Amino acid sequence: MNLHFIAIGGSAMHNLALALHHKGYKVTGSDDAIFEPSKSKLEKEGLLPAETGWFPEKISNELDAIILGMHAKSYNPELLKATELGIKIYSYPEFLFEQSKNKTRVVIGGSHGKTTITSMILHVLHYNGKEIDFMVGAQLEGFTNMVHLTEENDFILLEGDEYLSSPIDRRPKFHLYKPNIALLSGVAWDHINVFPTYENYVEQFEIFVDSIVSGGILVYNEEDPELVRIAENTTNQIRKHGYKTPEYSIEDGITVLNTAEGDLPIELFGAHNLNNLAGAKWICQHMGVDEDDFYEAISTFKGASKRLEKILDANNTLVFKDFAHSPSKVTATTTAVKDQYPDKKLVACLELHTYSSLTPEFLKQYKSSLNSADEAIVFFSPEALQIKKLPPITEAQIFEAFGNTDLNVFTNSEDFKLHLKNMDYANKVLLLMSSGNYGGLDFNEIKNWIS
Known part of the structure; x- marks a missing residue:
């Protein structure tokens, strides 16, 4: 072609x-x-x-x-x-479906965790020598290109984004894949510029479940009440398997998963990531990987790029960067880091960067999301508000939305950078959460300040 x-x-x-x-x-x-x-x-x-x-x-x-x-x-x-x-015009997801019509389509959806779960599954299959086609939204260690298409592979693994397909196709991407096997990790209102109400957003996941081919499989997080309701109410003739966070412990800063074969130290940490792992295990089993082989492989998984990525561990100080920006992700990530390193002071920095996070009405969704941090910092750029044609946001609105008057709020990138540069990093964890870069922050500079 x-x-x-x-x-x-x-x-x-x-x-x-x-x-x-x-x-x-x-x-x-x-x-x-x-x-x-x-x-x-x-x-x-x-x-x-x-x-x-x-x-x-x-x-x-x-x-x-x-x-x-x-x-x-x-x-x-x-x-x-x-x-x-x-000339025939395809959106990105439409063309992926055309490439996979004769394959078993495995689609991973949800408001959060889908990139991590998709990456886990791909890592496990690769570790066990199982060749599949795939599309993943983040760079993964050991892979050059995050889309792989062949004629011969039986399975294709697709990260199912709920955002729009193209400028002329307003359907969510994951509505177009028609999965044989699907996973939903959770529902938390996002993309309010496209889905102005929570009910409208949830409806997209109901449509997705109904799009699973008859006789197919839905794997879902049974700790999410909205997903339980969607799974119970669908009239689609599919099999359903719920999953939940497995038992685990934290020993000297290492997360240990409790399995039937004994304790298993893993690289990942945080209850949300352990929940993701449980979903990934179900999917891998449906794709022909048994439980023992899954655990052996997942113990070597270090995470997807920008997902709780450790960028420094030196002089009793750790620095992580994470793509977290929605309220549920910010809460889960902040809590996970504090639980993992309870004896260190946690400095959590959040950049309000997306359309949703900069909308005054949606800001209220962030209430208590940074409460696990010892020091919480919020950064946003007034210029970003102007570009997105949104009304100004005041510091008072930030304090009220987060329910925390002890926040440090920065609207100037140089002031934010200077604050980080002059910080005492002894026995601290710095967590940088954003889908942007704080107005041009060079993450390598942080390493120089600490080391």
């Missing part, structure tokens, strides 16, 4: 472009901005556009299809030209 990617530089889009190139397809693309690591990876394979921008002249009837990224606009000139010529 001859394919053209509109917005090829996206984290998901460039990985799909590379996977299809490796499969033997002819791939071209355009974008108005391409950053690392996408830029280097595309350049290495000869797929980097010669110049940035949109070029309608690239679109001709020689193309078999267009793959449209979410970053593009509905009035994109290349998209308009493709529409005019009648």
